[in-house]
Structure formats: structure tokens, C-alpha cells
Amino acid sequence: MISIAIIGAGTMGSGISIGAASSGNQIYLIDESDAALDTALRKADTVLARWVEKERLSEEDAKAARARMKTGVLEEVIPRVDLVIEAVFEDLTLKQTLLRRIDPLLKSSAIVATNTSCLKVADLAGSLSRPERFLGLHYFSPAEVNPLCELVRGPQTLDEVAETALAFLKSTGKQPLQCRDSSGFAVNRFFCPYTNEAARLVDEELAEPAEVDRVCRDVFGAAAGPFLVMNIIKPRINLNAIRNLSTLGRFYEPADGMIRTGDADQFWTIEEGDDTPGPNDAAIADRMVGATCLAVLQLLDEGVASPQDIDMGASMALKFGIPPCTLMDNWGQDRIRAAVEPICKAYDLPVPDTLERVGRLFT
Incomplete structure (x- = not known):
């Protein structure tokens, strides 16, 4: 058992x-909002009760887990914990300010992790006097049940720190996905373009949200299409993740509809429809596959993660039944090229070198 301070009591x-x-770990949940802390503890009561009902936990173990969850004051808690996980809003300045605030309070052996989904670990590490004890642990929502967690080493992260974090994740039932420090890491690097391209299709009046969702359920074997997923995680949060990737170029900049919906803190309207194929299905499929696979090919070029780990992330975090690297090998090089090259041309991007390996990505 270790003691953990989690800063940010949101989702x-x-x-x-x-x-x-x-x-089995001792948790201290910290937030400036008492209302957020109360909501978090009520959520814990609800989740643990559901796990007891489903026989995932005994009633005794659930009570013990709840007893290990305490709230605390930052200045009092930070000096005595083994691990600090910051989980505040995805804003670079906010996270840097928080890390600078906790830095003088940390004991020398403490490990600090950021739950950032898109910001580079290197851009945050400079806020700490011991950056070698800092890394990224990017959990996926809902974090209490989603098994995937990206483990991202910063440029100075010590091997022993990464190994300790790896052991911690495994002890809490998480499947670590180790990846290079890069904007969006492995999963959000292609998930953001996937949702953004869906919004572009609607902006261009090529499809309605329900049509895009239907095609993506079929093509990617997805449990839910991009618009339903965005409504679950909130378009505002998705928009912020996309904006954090926009430094990578025009292709990653948010679509107009994504900006309107996210900035208004609204949800996408998904009209009920049947599963009858439509006349634009092939075009929708090519656009969605082209945008998603272009991002995957770029991160493969950059050595961010392996095809195996990318597909594991898509399967575990996004519930893709046909994850992108498998899809590319299934479609073959010519068909993927036909989907990717028009997008490269539209955004003045080079065709990724890894396209030449499509059809044998896993060999």
C-alpha cells in the first residue's frame, strides 16, 4: 500500500x-471546491455499492476502500505522500502553476505524475526541481473501470521511477501502454482527428451525426460512434484536447462545428435512424479512415508507440473492435493510400513513410 494525493476531484x-x-492504497483527494469533493465522495459511494451488487467487491472490501478515501488540504497532505497525481483541467498554465506550488512541499522520494491527455510531459517537467521523478500517467474515462493507462516518460524520468509507476499501475488492475512523450501520446493523437473529422463531415453537410456514427460502428467495429462518444466525454473537453494538438498543424485544428458545440458547452444532436446503408457511406468511411490512419501513420513514423500498443489502446480505451493498425493491414496499402493521400494534399502534408509498410505492420 502507498499513500497517494490526487489533486482535482472532477471526473x-x-x-x-x-x-x-x-x-488497497490510501487516498487523499484534494480540490479547492468543497462541492467537487462532496460530489466525488458520493460518486465513490455509488460506484462501490454497484461493485458490491455485481459481486466485484465484497461489502467488507468496499467499506474498507471507502474508508481509505479521505479529503485533505494540499499543504498538509503533499509532504507525506508517496505519489502525487495531478488531475486538474487540461490547461498548460494551470498545471504548471500547480506543479510549482507543490514542488517545495514534496518529500525527496515522492513521485509526481500528470494525468494530462495531450500536453507534453516535457513542457510540464520544468515546473519541478526534481523532473527526474516526474512522468505522465494518462488514465482513460471512466478511470475507475477503464483498464488502459498510458505511461509517458519525460526526458529526464529515471528508470526506477518509471518501473515503480509501472508496478503501481499493474497493482491497481491497469494495463499500461508505454509510449514516447509526444503531443496526444498514442491514443488521443488519433482519437482527436477521428472526432474532428466527424465534425468536418457534418460541417460540409456530407453526413448527419447519426450517419457518421453508424458508418464508424461498422468500419471500426466501434461500440459507439464518434458523436455519441463525444457526448459521453463532453464536447467541451474533447474540443480542449483537439486545441492542445493544433500546434501540430492545420490538420489538427478544430472543425468549426466542434468549436461552436464545445465552446457553447452543448451536446451533439444525434437523430434516431435506422441501420440502412446510405449513398454517402463509402465517402464517409474513406474520410474517417483517412483522417484516423493518417494520424496513426504519423505517430508510427515518430516512434511514439508500436502497432501492437496502438491497437491495444484503441481496443481498450475506445472499444474499437477493428483497431486502426489491424484495419490498415486488412484494407491493404492501395486502399489506405487512396484514403490518406487526399487528406495529405488538402493540408499540404507529406505522405507518412510508414504507409509503405501497410499490409505488414505487425511483421
Whole structure:
């Protein structure tokens, strides 16, 4: 058992705390909002009760897990914990300010992790006097049950720190995906273009949200299409992740509809429809596959993660039944080229070198 301070009691922080507490760790949840802390603890009560009902936990173990979840004051908690996980809003300045605030409070052996989904670990590490004890642990929502967590080493992260974090993740039932420090890491690097291209299709009046969702369920074997997924995670949060990738170029900049919906803190309207194929299905499929696979090919060029790990991430975090590297090998090089090259041309991008390996990505 280790002691963990989780800073930020929102959706992610509360989920991380529930999962870690149920694995035997002492949790101190910290937030400037008492209302957020109350909501997080009520969520814990609900989740643990559901796990008891489903026989995932005994009633005794659930009570013990809940007893290990406490709230605390930052200045009092940080000096005595083994691990700090920051899970505040995805804003570079906010995270840097928080890290600078906790830095003088940390004990020398403490490990600090950021739950950032898109910001580079290197851009945050400079806020700490011991960057070698800092890394990224990117959990996926809902963090209390989603098994995937990206483990991202910063440029100075010590091997022993990464190994300790790896052991911690495994002890809490998580499947680590180790990847290079890069904007969007492995999964959001292609998930953001996937959702963004869906919004572009609607902006261009090529499809309605329900049509895009239907095609993506079929093509990617997805449990839910991009618009339903965005409504689950909130378009505002998705828009912020996309904006954090926009430094990578025009292709990654948010679509107009994504900006309107996200900035208004609204949800996408998904009209009920049947599963009858439509006349634009092939065009929708090519655009969605082209955008998604272009991002995957780029991150393969950059050595961010392996095809095996990318597909594992897509399967575990996004519930893709046909994850992108498998899809590319299934479609073959010519068909993927036909989907990717028009997007490269539209955004003045080079065709990724890894396209030449499509058809044998896993060999």
C-alpha cells in the first residue's frame, strides 16, 4: 500500500481515486471546491455499492476502500505522500502553476505524475526541481473501470521511477501502454482527428451525426460512434484536447462545428435512424479512415508507440473492435493510400513513410 494525493476531484480525479483505493492504497483527494469533493465522495459511494451488487467487491472490501478515501488540504497532505497525481483541467498554465506550488512541499522520494491527455510531459517537467521523478500517467474515462493507462516518460524520468509507476499501475488492475512523450501520446493523437473529422463531415453537410456514427460502428467495429462518444466525454473537453494538438498543424485544428458545440458547452444532436446503408457511406468511411490512419501513420513514423500498443489502446480505451493498425493491414496499402493521400494534399502534408509498410505492420 502507498499513500497517494490526487489533486482535482472532477471526473478523472474521482475515478482514479476510486480505482486506487479499491486496490488497497490510501487516498487523499484534494480540490479547492468543497462541492467537487462532496460530489466525488458520493460518486465513490455509488460506484462501490454497484461493485458490491455485481459481486466485484465484497461489502467488507468496499467499506474498507471507502474508508481509505479521505479529503485533505494540499499543504498538509503533499509532504507525506508517496505519489502525487495531478488531475486538474487540461490547461498548460494551470498545471504548471500547480506543479510549482507543490514542488517545495514534496518529500525527496515522492513521485509526481500528470494525468494530462495531450500536453507534453516535457513542457510540464520544468515546473519541478526534481523532473527526474516526474512522468505522465494518462488514465482513460471512466478511470475507475477503464483498464488502459498510458505511461509517458519525460526526458529526464529515471528508470526506477518509471518501473515503480509501472508496478503501481499493474497493482491497481491497469494495463499500461508505454509510449514516447509526444503531443496526444498514442491514443488521443488519433482519437482527436477521428472526432474532428466527424465534425468536418457534418460541417460540409456530407453526413448527419447519426450517419457518421453508424458508418464508424461498422468500419471500426466501434461500440459507439464518434458523436455519441463525444457526448459521453463532453464536447467541451474533447474540443480542449483537439486545441492542445493544433500546434501540430492545420490538420489538427478544430472543425468549426466542434468549436461552436464545445465552446457553447452543448451536446451533439444525434437523430434516431435506422441501420440502412446510405449513398454517402463509402465517402464517409474513406474520410474517417483517412483522417484516423493518417494520424496513426504519423505517430508510427515518430516512434511514439508500436502497432501492437496502438491497437491495444484503441481496443481498450475506445472499444474499437477493428483497431486502426489491424484495419490498415486488412484494407491493404492501395486502399489506405487512396484514403490518406487526399487528406495529405488538402493540408499540404507529406505522405507518412510508414504507409509503405501497410499490409505488414505487425511483421
